Amino acid sequence: MPPQILAVGNLKGGTGKTTLAVNLAAELAGKRKVHLVDADAQESATEWFQLDGGLPFTCEALPLDDPGEAAGWIARITTNPADLVVVDLPPHTGAATAAALILADLFLVPIGPSTLDIRAAAKALDMLTEAREAREDGKPAALLILSKVDRRTAAGREIEAALHEMGEPVGPMVGLRSAFVDAASGGSWIGAYAPRSVAHQEIATLAAVAARILKGKKHGTA
Amino acid sequence: MAPPKRPSLVGAMKAAKDAAGRTAQPPEAAPVASQPSPAAETPAPLAAPPGPAKRDRSLSDRSATTALHIPREQLHLLRLVAVARANREGGGRPSVSNVLRELIEANRAALEREAAGG
Ligand SMILES: Nc1ncnc2c1ncn2[C@@H]1O[C@H](COP(=O)(O)OP(=O)(O)O)[C@@H](O)[C@H]1O
Ligand SMILES: [Mg+2]
Numbered sequence: 001m002p003p004q005i006l007a008v009g010n011l012k013g014g015t016g017k018t019t020l021a022v023n024l025a026a027e028l029a030g031k032r033k034v035h036l037v038d039a040d041a042q043e044s045a046t047e048w049f050q051l052d053g054g055l056p057f058t059c060e061a062l063p064l065d066d067p068g069e070a071a072g073w074i075a076r077i078t079t080n081p082a083d084l085v086v087v088d089l090p091p092h093t094g095a096a097t098a099a100a101l102i103l104a105d106l107f108l109v110p111i112g113p114s115t116l117d118i119r120a121a122a123k124a125l126d127m128l129t130e131a132r133e134a135r136e137d138g139k140p141a142a143l144l145i146l147s148k149v150d151r152r153t154a155a156g157r158e159i160e161a162a163l164h165e166m167g168e169p170v171g172p173m174v175g176l177r178s179a180f181v182d183a184a185s186g187g188s189w190i191g192a193y194a195p196r197s198v199a200h201q202e203i204a205t206l207a208a209v210a211a212r213i214l215k216g217k218k219h220g221t222a
Numbered sequence: 223m224a225p226p227k228r229p230s231l232v233g234a235m236k237a238a239k240d241a242a243g244r245t246a247q248p249p250e251a252a253p254v255a256s257q258p259s260p261a262a263e264t265p266a267p268l269a270a271p272p273g274p275a276k277r278d279r280s281l282s283d284r285s286a287t288t289a290l291h292i293p294r295e296q297l298h299l300l301r302l303v304a305v306a307r308a309n310r311e312g313g314g315r316p317s318v319s320n321v322l323r324e325l326i327e328a329n330r331a332a333l334e335r336e337a338a339g340g
Pocket of ligand 1: 012013014015016017018019020044091147148149174175176177178180181184
């Protein structure tokens with residue numbers, strides 16, 4: 001059976017894609033065999049992995065810049081023996097993002113607390129719609145994730161409200177927490193670095209929602 | 223609202239996936255995986271979550287988008303209600319528009335009476 005595929009993307013850098021991809025991959029690895037594909041030529045996920053902090057999944061750098069190489073890239077992912085492949089995407093609408101949208105069961109879009117982030121996300125959602133039209137299976141499902149947000153601020157709450165008007169389900173948010181940075185610096189992930197911390201609970205909650213969607217259960221509608 | 227018909231990267235990737243499915247063989251042998259190639263490379267028959275884009279389309283055909291000018295405080299209240307409802311219903315997609323729709327439906331009889339000059 002080909003692996004299920006969870007892609008993490010947005011057209012903007014620094015929104016927390018890699019942080020989310022690595023931590024979710026680790027959390028989801030508790031119950032299934034997970035492989036992380038680092039599709040960003042900057043290779044931050046690969047570097048994180050190479051710090052040898054004992055991340056509980058396998059990882060490979062697999063950028064895709066030339067659309068002509070897409071068939072090989074796709075085959076490489078769909079024949080991976082893991083149960084779940086998590087793809088960490090680069091911050092642009094290049095071939096990797098397009099191909100990931102064609103493959104993914106679930107597309108996570110971390111969105112930072114600024115209007116620029118919202119605008120970048122809207123463009124990513126255009127590409128998502130295009131992919132859904134090209135495929136005939138209604139996939140990928142999508143989840144917007146408010147990322148790096150201080151929810152106590154008015155700006156945080158307003159961005160959250162704006163997300164809810166974008167027409168895609170909004171998942172549990174991930175707060176701005178230094179524990180994420182500290183865990184990454186040591187090559188670790190939040191569940192190993194600070195188990196049961198608020199930061200870890202946020203990742204666990206998000207992982208549970210993602211797992212439910214991957215199982216084919218609906219995320220819930222309003 | 224049809225997207226412009228330029229050669230689309232997404233379309234090219236779909237073609238690449240179909241091609242990859244036909245050969246079902248990674249060009250570079252994967253290091254760990256030497257599984258038998260899946261004979262039928264059809265998408266896994268897992269129940270796909272319905273695509274929200276599709277779900278919304280028929281509704282939006284009958285709907286219009288408008289701008290309302292209301293006090294910030296009222297808008298804020300509507301947003302909080304929208305989020306509270308969605309959270310209660312499992313974290314789905316809160317929508318101020320839905321809250322307004324429901325308010326209108328709840329008061330429809332009175333509104334229609336007034337519209338009829340009653
Ligand atoms: N939830 C968070 N709280 C605090 N810092 C974060 C959080 N998510 C990401 N960061 C930090 O922000 C920076 C960019 O995050 P990263 O995950 O690399 O984003 P992207 O992959 O989207 O470029 C990194 O330094 C990372 O440690
Ligand atoms: Mg990154």
